[in-house]
Amino acid sequence: MATATLGELATLVGGRVIGDPDLQVRRLASLDEAAEGDITFVSHKRYLAKLSQVRASAVILSHPVEGLAIAQVICANPYLAFAKVLTHLQVRRPEPQGIMAGARVAASAVIGEGVTVHPGCVVGERVSIGRGTILYPGVVLYEGVTVGEDCTLHANVVVREDCRIGNRVIIQPSAIIGSDGFGYAPDGSSYFKIPQVGIVVLEDDVEIGSATCVDRAALGVTRIKRGAKIDNLVQIGHNCVIGEDTVMVSQVGISGSTTVGRHCTFGGQSATAGHLKVGDNVTIGGRGGVTRDVEPNQVLSGLPVMPHKEWLKAQMCVPKLPEMRKEITSLRQKLEDLEKSLKER
Amino acid sequence: MATATLGELATLVGGRVIGDPDLQVRRLASLDEAAEGDITFVSHKRYLAKLSQVRASAVILSHPVEGLAIAQVICANPYLAFAKVLTHLQVRRPEPQGIMAGARVAASAVIGEGVTVHPGCVVGERVSIGRGTILYPGVVLYEGVTVGEDCTLHANVVVREDCRIGNRVIIQPSAIIGSDGFGYAPDGSSYFKIPQVGIVVLEDDVEIGSATCVDRAALGVTRIKRGAKIDNLVQIGHNCVIGEDTVMVSQVGISGSTTVGRHCTFGGQSATAGHLKVGDNVTIGGRGGVTRDVEPNQVLSGLPVMPHKEWLKAQMCVPKLPEMRKEITSLRQKLEDLEKSLKER
Amino acid sequence: MATATLGELATLVGGRVIGDPDLQVRRLASLDEAAEGDITFVSHKRYLAKLSQVRASAVILSHPVEGLAIAQVICANPYLAFAKVLTHLQVRRPEPQGIMAGARVAASAVIGEGVTVHPGCVVGERVSIGRGTILYPGVVLYEGVTVGEDCTLHANVVVREDCRIGNRVIIQPSAIIGSDGFGYAPDGSSYFKIPQVGIVVLEDDVEIGSATCVDRAALGVTRIKRGAKIDNLVQIGHNCVIGEDTVMVSQVGISGSTTVGRHCTFGGQSATAGHLKVGDNVTIGGRGGVTRDVEPNQVLSGLPVMPHKEWLKAQMCVPKLPEMRKEITSLRQKLEDLEKSLKER
Incomplete structure (x- = not known):
């Protein structure tokens, strides 16, 4: 484990800071689990709503969010940035033995x-x-x-x-x-x-x-x-x-x-x-x-x-196969009946 | 390996003994392989017929069988009883090393x-x-x-x-x-x-x-x-x-x-x-x-x-698919022929 | 690794040599990779054409090929012979330790x-x-x-x-x-x-x-x-x-x-x-x-x-299922239309 400033992390991920670039964070955590001192991330806009309740100290985003109480690191690819920040903060190669x-x-x-x-x-x-x-x-x-x-x-x-x-x-x-x-x-x-x-x-x-x-x-x-x-x-x-x-x-x-x-x-x-x-x-x-x-x-x-x-469409038909078979039999029967009745006219 | 009396095993599995509760058994074996001194089990009535030829000394059953020459342990769930008796007789945790x-x-x-x-x-x-x-x-x-x-x-x-x-x-x-x-x-x-x-x-x-x-x-x-x-x-x-x-x-x-x-x-x-x-x-x-x-x-x-x-029924239709396709083609042809002949009337 | 003469290898695989039976080979290699001193093999006639460019010193074949510049080992089953020759030349069981x-x-x-x-x-x-x-x-x-x-x-x-x-x-x-x-x-x-x-x-x-x-x-x-x-x-x-x-x-x-x-x-x-x-x-x-x-x-x-x-034929129909369904619906519609128009006549 290590700590890093938001400025350092922004450099790491090719992004920029909105807020205090000297703020220290020590851990990357998910939106739900992040606490004070943590940085979190939003990689899809469907999770943006969760930001109102987040307890993290900073968040990695693709676009600035106005009125957010916590610091933001803005970068092109927050998911890649998440991987890089996580590696930086929480992965230590063991000392050689x-x-x-x-x-x-x-x-x-x-x-x-x-x-x-x-x-x-x-x-x-x-x-x-x-x-x-x-x-x-x-x-x-x-x-x-x-x-x-x-x-x-x-x-x-x-x-x-x-x-x-x-x-x-x-x-x-x-x-x-x-x-x-x-x-x-x-x-x-x-x-x-x-x-x-x-x-x-x-x-x-x-x-x-x-x-x-x-x-x-x-x-x-x-x-x-x-x-x-x-x-x-x-x-x-x-x-x-x-x-x-x-x-x-x-x-x-x-x-x-x-x-x-x-x-x-x-x-x-x-x-x-x-x-x-x-x-x-x-x-x-x-x-x-x-x-x-x-x-x-x-x-x-x-x-x-x-x-x-094509496969998606074909698979949707599979449960209908028994019905399709019955339908074919019924059509054949109706057609035969029709032919017969026409002959008899 | 250990031995146990039928009475002990009946207690273990929550059952009762028909026969000598002091009879010792030393091994649980399948109906086909059981020998004298073994206990066996019947977990499904389709195997009851095999009891006439069994060489075991006792059998675990869900219901008493009349006229059986060997002792019976009667319990609600013979399959579970089999697992418990097998564990009791034949599983020994090794001595700690x-x-x-x-x-x-x-x-x-x-x-x-x-x-x-x-x-x-x-x-x-x-x-x-x-x-x-x-x-x-x-x-x-x-x-x-x-x-x-x-x-x-x-x-x-x-x-x-x-x-x-x-x-x-x-x-x-x-x-x-x-x-x-x-x-x-x-x-x-x-x-x-x-x-x-x-x-x-x-x-x-x-x-x-x-x-x-x-x-x-x-x-x-x-x-x-x-x-x-x-x-x-x-x-x-x-x-x-x-x-x-x-x-x-x-x-x-x-x-x-x-x-x-x-x-x-x-x-x-x-x-x-x-x-x-x-x-x-x-x-x-x-x-x-x-x-x-x-x-x-x-x-x-x-x-x-x-x-x-549904899946079972659908899968039964899969081998019929080529026939169904032919049938559809044939129905279309017949219908077209019919339409044509009606027009010509 | 070892070497062997073509005569020895012919005996090993139950075949015969066309060419010098005392010729030594040291490695079995594929048609594309064989070099001088190697033996190669043709297990399917579709690869025979490659023989004109092969650089091997000998080839295992099921039938003699006329005009081939390199030695031939002719045997009933070249693929089995390949396995046996490869084993003979290139597999050594390690010395017991x-x-x-x-x-x-x-x-x-x-x-x-x-x-x-x-x-x-x-x-x-x-x-x-x-x-x-x-x-x-x-x-x-x-x-x-x-x-x-x-x-x-x-x-x-x-x-x-x-x-x-x-x-x-x-x-x-x-x-x-x-x-x-x-x-x-x-x-x-x-x-x-x-x-x-x-x-x-x-x-x-x-x-x-x-x-x-x-x-x-x-x-x-x-x-x-x-x-x-x-x-x-x-x-x-x-x-x-x-x-x-x-x-x-x-x-x-x-x-x-x-x-x-x-x-x-x-x-x-x-x-x-x-x-x-x-x-x-x-x-x-x-x-x-x-x-x-x-x-x-x-x-x-x-x-x-x-x-x-049957399976091959059935699977070919799977991508056609949506079309088949449509066709059935269309046939039913046409048939109903036809029935209706006949009633109205």
């Missing part, structure tokens, strides 16, 4: 300055860890792994042999990087395991969620590109490529050898078949299922996916 | 009486562990965690900083409590991580399944209330509240800031969008997808969810 | 010859480990577990008490074998935990993916039969039986007490309800949902599942 008692680090490993390796970690032969990186307890790095600078690998993360992790990568607890891809050659009615001799590369600024699995390539590389953010319990198959700044929500499944473009968003439990290409700036709705290549710049949902708006 | 060699416990941690901390555990600064709690090997408690009394944390469970766990909580292996919620502020085409500075609270008598993830709140608390039972591989997003005695089957996904009422049941792979409210006593069928607030006391299925019975 | 410093092995455990137990492993009382088996760091074997010969248990795998693992079993990192099945007896509005006192048996040649959960039986056995291959993040409920050589792709969920036949294939995110029987040689498409027993030798998709071809 070096290789702590109870950690096992192979003699041939190269450990940078300011690294922390907690008890219970096992670091294999020829591993390289960049400066400032933290391994929480129980992290296992197999031989030949490289981890960049200022990374955070949370407890019980496993990185298998020869995988490469960039800088500022965050891996939540128990994620698994570089387990074998799922590949077998049919051999009569049984299966012969295809060795998975490729690797995984996580580029800079990637974040990987808890218990998420990124499988190593059969041959070559499974790659998560710069800035991609992957939530918990996601499966990324072998030889996939996930583009820069792409976001995947929990429980997504990407089958092997699929390439996803940059700046895509995959909703929870959505999935793709294997060997597909998904273009840039594609949004797949929750539980969408991609079974063919997808052109860039689309919003799709359903199984198989269709334009999201 | 204290802090075992190979465990690492911070000096500032407060460890209750009768606690067992297995080798490979790492217990951080200012952790508190209540009496009788067991940590199996590889459990990692980050700094500031509190764990109540008589809890069982299975191997490789991770609880991140400051999270709070009640009494009699059971956490299956490799579950992750308190990993970062999935929150980013768009910053141009990239994303800026929103620090997740809240916590997770698991109240008394909660059970969490293997590899299940309960994310810490961004600000505030993600709360699993008293008695909720969460199966394996479930995702609970940041700032969710899960009500008392709510049950979630494997692979469920609850998106952030959603509040689920008490005594709900979520079937396997079902999910909710974020920022929703689900009322009390709601049942969501397997793979149901909740996209709006849900009133209490309903049984819903489908994506988006609808009343379960 | 015994019980390494930092591993904890109970005094009563029986450890075979040539076993490796890495640092951070915890092996409980009365565990038995067959010769040649490797436990990577952080593996936890509870008391009474038996592991066969030549198994590989990757980092942070947990096997709970008394479970039995056959020979040549591979378990990817952080898989959980033998956690409690999800069983509770309703007790008023709360739940009473049903002790899960059964075990899990993984038979020979099974492979289990990362973070996959195989729950122990309530009473009796959860069994994965010989040769079954289970991908990452899969849930297998208590008392299930999975047949020989059955394949389950990532994120599949099999509910409790379901029996799946041999040589089945379950696509990603597919699932079954509990207490079902699925016959042999059944294929369930991605995200298929099985809600009733399934006869052998079928290909099914959808929720609930239907024949795959």
